[in-house]
Amino acid sequence: MSVTDLEKPSVEQARATSFYEASARARIRLLLDPASFVEFIGPEQREVSPHLKLFDLPEQFDDGIIVGRGSLAGSPVFIAAQEGRFMGGAFGEVHGAKLTGLLRAAKELKSIPVLILFDTGGVRLQEANAGELAIAEIMRAVIEARTAGVKVIGLIGGRSGCYGGGGLIAGCCSALAVSEQGRIAVSGPEVIETNRGVEEFDSRDRALVWRTMGGKHRRLIGGAELFADDTVQAFREAALELLETTAGFGIDTLNAEQSRLEDRLQRFGACRDAVEIWAAEGVADAASVPALPADQFIELADKVRRIARDAR
């Protein structure tokens, strides 16, 4: 064994990497089959934001999102990954157009699923109108791709979570997997506090933020189909399971989703805190949920709630 062999971790070792800590490029490289990724509109094409220089702000060559194709356990997939460290992974004009284009390609081909690795605070404020339009275009493109028979799977476990328009797009996906760190919501903690006051939501109370928007709560109330431990390997397995188990999409799916949400509102609408919801769902020691290790939580969640596969 040479020195290089010792330095190079095996694929299995590399996939034990924290999903949260990894860059968007590392997530794609490790999640897919080795060396299978081919990027579309790569950084060498310099398709940067046309807006940021007006604000005297630095650009990034890929505008904070990487899109392309590759294979997952031998099957072709389209994949997009947001870089949450560049402007909070926010959607701008080019960033959004890259994801829209990927989804439209998937719609045309009909047979290749799409993985979206969300890591976003929402719309980039410096290009707000273009960003809002991008969100609308992407939501439409997700639904059109699903109508054409394409599965669109969201994976959420990045430092910026999945907020704002990202949360809306996630809600349109065929299925979601989330880690504890991967928060899903529309308005972020600070936004809620600013608009509704600290009595409504104290954004500095981190435990409150995690149990309201964090992955465990999303899994327990049915907002996400699967809970994944914070490793690339866990997200890879989750993506494979969701591709396997996710059903088709049509008007029946939407009706089932509507009644699922109505039922949820009726049962939990009066709850003051996530812990009350977990208790109402039959979790024996609801207060202990935030501290549960991933494997124990998955066991608990599978007992409490199997997601209705006809909804979403």
Added chain:
Amino acid sequence: MEDLSFHHQARSRAGGTRRMAIIGVVASGNLEVLAERVLPETECRLEIKTAAEGFGQVWDAVVADFVERYSPGGLKFSINDGGARPDTVSLRLAQAVRLMAEDEP
């Protein structure tokens, strides 16, 4: 924002055959480096866009030291900088050269 450009003669050609590599992210105190094998074998060029204005002399020193240490002949580096410290810049440049020396991914 400030644009800086440096051109150096390198002792020898940079190792490897990779055409392109990218490393880093544009964030506060960080930067991205895009390396491309597009120049004659003994030339090296760096094009920098930086959010921190007025540090041309520091960049000049960091770049000269980098070219001397790694001899990145044939490579063009395009940098988007979010105000990284000189040691971070040196690290990213070294990572980019090392990626270019690896096999195609």
